[in-house]
Amino acid sequence: MNASDRAVAAFTALGHGTFHGFELSIPLFVPLWIAEFGVSATVVGAVTGASYALIGLLAPLSGAAADRWGSRRLVLLSIGGMGAAFAGLYLASTLAGVTLALLAWGAAASLYHPAGLSLISRGADRRGTVLAVHGAGGNVGMVVGPLAVILALTAAEWRAVAAALAVPAAVAVLVGLRVRIDRDGEGDRDGDGGGGRGDDADGESEAERSAAAAAETPRGALLALVADSRRLFAGGFLLVFAIQMVYGVYYRGAFTFLPDVLAGVPVFEPLTLGGRDLEASRLAYTWLLLVGVAGQYAGGLASDRLSPERTLLAAFAGLAVVSVAFLPLSNAGVAPLLAVCALLGFFAYAVAPVAQTVVARSVDEASHGLSFGFVYLGTFGVGALGALLAGAALDAGGSEALFAGLTGVAMLAAALAGALAVRTARSS
Numbered sequence: 001m002n003a004s005d006r007a008v009a010a011f012t013a014l015g016h017g018t019f020h021g022f023e024l025s026i027p028l029f030v031p032l033w034i035a036e037f038g039v040s041a042t043v044v045g046a047v048t049g050a051s052y053a054l055i056g057l058l059a060p061l062s063g064a065a066a067d068r069w070g071s072r073r074l075v076l077l078s079i080g081g082m083g084a085a086f087a088g089l090y091l092a093s094t095l096a097g098v099t100l101a102l103l104a105w106g107a108a109a110s111l112y113h114p115a116g117l118s119l120i121s122r123g124a125d126r127r128g129t130v131l132a133v134h135g136a137g138g139n140v141g142m143v144v145g146p147l148a149v150i151l152a153l154t155a156a157e158w159r160a161v162a163a164a165l166a167v168p169a170a171v172a173v174l175v176g177l178r179v180r181i182d183r184d185g186e187g188d189r190d191g192d193g194g195g196g197r198g199d200d201a202d203g204e205s206e207a208e209r210s211a212a213a214a215a216e217t218p219r220g221a222l223l224a225l226v227a228d229s230r231r232l233f234a235g236g237f238l239l240v241f242a243i244q245m246v247y248g249v250y251y252r253g254a255f256t257f258l259p260d261v262l263a264g265v266p267v268f269e270p271l272t273l274g275g276r277d278l279e280a281s282r283l284a285y286t287w288l289l290l291v292g293v294a295g296q297y298a299g300g301l302a303s304d305r306l307s308p309e310r311t312l313l314a315a316f317a318g319l320a321v322v323s324v325a326f327l328p329l330s331n332a333g334v335a336p337l338l339a340v341c342a343l344l345g346f347f348a349y350a351v352a353p354v355a356q357t358v359v360a361r362s363v364d365e366a367s368h369g370l371s372f373g374f375v376y377l378g379t380f381g382v383g384a385l386g387a388l389l390a391g392a393a394l395d396a397g398g399s400e401a402l403f404a405g406l407t408g409v410a411m412l413a414a415a416l417a418g419a420l421a422v423r424t425a426r427s428s
Helices: 003-037 041-057 059-069 072-091 095-109 112-123 127-152 158-164 166-178 206-215 218-256 258-263 280-305 308-330 334-362 365-427
Strands: 271-273 276-278
Touching: 003 041, 003 072, 003 095, 003 112, 003 127, 003 158, 003 166, 003 218, 003 258, 003 280, 041 059, 041 095, 041 218, 041 365, 059 072, 059 112, 059 365, 072 095, 072 112, 072 158, 072 166, 112 127, 112 334, 112 365, 127 158, 127 280, 127 334, 158 166, 218 258, 218 308, 218 334, 218 365, 258 280, 258 365, 280 308, 280 334, 308 334, 308 365, 334 365
Parallel strands: none
Antiparallel strands: 271 276
16 A cells, blocks of 8 residues: 555544444343343343444435535544543433434444445555455454453443543544644546536636535535435436445344343353442354444455455355354354354454445446445435334344344345346346
8 A cells, every 4th residue: 555545544534443343242231231221132122222223314315515625524523422422321311311422423433434334445546455445444343342341340340331432532532633634525526536616716617616506515525415315316226225224234133132141141151340240141242243343344345356246245145154154153162263253253253344445436427426425315314213123023022033034134145246247247
């Protein structure tokens, strides 16, 4: 990577790690909320699902803002907002308070992915490699954040632990302010990647100047967003969007209650740390996320060297096989359990950089922010249903029902990825 690519990779990896550190810490609080507030898994699944849904529901607006005003400031605002929301959990004495804090977190988190990914897609020369570093940074956050929460919960009450997570977010903002980004995509509406309109003002017609002025009004911006969205989906983006929705349901359904599922596996015995019991199953969860670092990086490299559409198909097929094997292997001993956790983490996180490369290849550069906004509307907005469905499955039929449903979702994603690979092969 050149110096510009390294700067983009460092900045976005920092933001990505912060995002996922918060995101994957939330499931560790879920069993505590169920116990403290005396509610079912379905209720807590609905609460966390609503928070995750906001990430997706607001993502198209974030993507449009990144296309118009640039990505850097949105990434910094996202990091600071997520930290402030977790600080607010310190004041949550009821489930309603937790819900409000989580919704605030979801609104702030919605800014990250469309802004960060559009910055990479427009500002990086070696896009796949930068996406791999970006993904690996996210997985480092996934490991460090939950592991810090696991250890902190052995010594402190959950509210204090949640509030303490605001400190690294504040540090990340300060570090991010010092990273120099030369190509932000700010104002890049013509797809040339240069940050301008592509024509000088003297070459514009009166109609073009009038249209540009109208687009700066709230109503004009909304109309432009609708028009850009129509063009995006008319260009064959619909199948990519469908894949992201199904993947989001799998991802959220699997990971929201995974610490709870692992806690019920009989092969683990509690460990003692500092005179207090520490559930070994939580360390298995951290191990799964750690292997996800390799999955993210491998997926990004593969998308630079192989057909990303076929790689996406292979990743979803792997997820389907792992979902079938997860429960039998998890009850066969510690080594088989750690192996199947590693495979789940690898394939689940290998999907992300490959799918992001597919998006970048499928749409015009000037619409990358909006396209990633819709991607995360599908992944986190529609995908948030996975948390609710997973909670309902656990209440109705336990872990067996959960993984049966996940297997079906992974198979559907593989079928859609296969259709995309066939369509791409025919058009090339």
